[in-house]
Amino acid sequence: MSSLGGVSDDSIANAAHYPLLGVYDSQDERLIEAHIILAKSSGIDGFVVSWWGINSFKDKSLEKIIKIAEKHDFKITIYYESYRP
Numbered sequence: 533m534s535s536l537g538g539v540s541d542d543s544i545a546n547a548a549h550y551p552l553l554g555v556y557d558s559q560d561e562r563l564i565e566a567h568i569i570l571a572k573s574s575g576i577d578g579f580v581v582s583w584w585g586i587n588s589f590k591d592k593s594l595e596k597i598i599k600i601a602e603k604h605d606f607k608i609t610i611y612y613e614s615y616r617p
Contacts, residue, residue, distance in 0.1 A: 558593045565600050578607030584614075 553566055571579065581597055584590045594610065601608045 558590075559596065561596050561600060564597055565604075568600060568604050568606050572604060572606060578609065580609055580611050582613050583610040585612075 553563055557563060568579075571577075579597070579601075581594055582590055583594055590613075594608075598608055600606075
């Protein structure tokens, strides 16, 4: 059983729109690679990735996305997110 942030396979197993690739985890390299392969097979050649800065959770995800994207000759660019109160 996978559990991410309070969401588990069991808690969403009866959902009407259960993810085909399983419970989503933006740190899962197998899932990142599957999304890139699916995108490429559909004619998409790159993603715009939300990024919140150095050492953020999204930064760690971005490192994995870039590594996998390079392996598949897939383009990545960032959308720099910021928050101002």
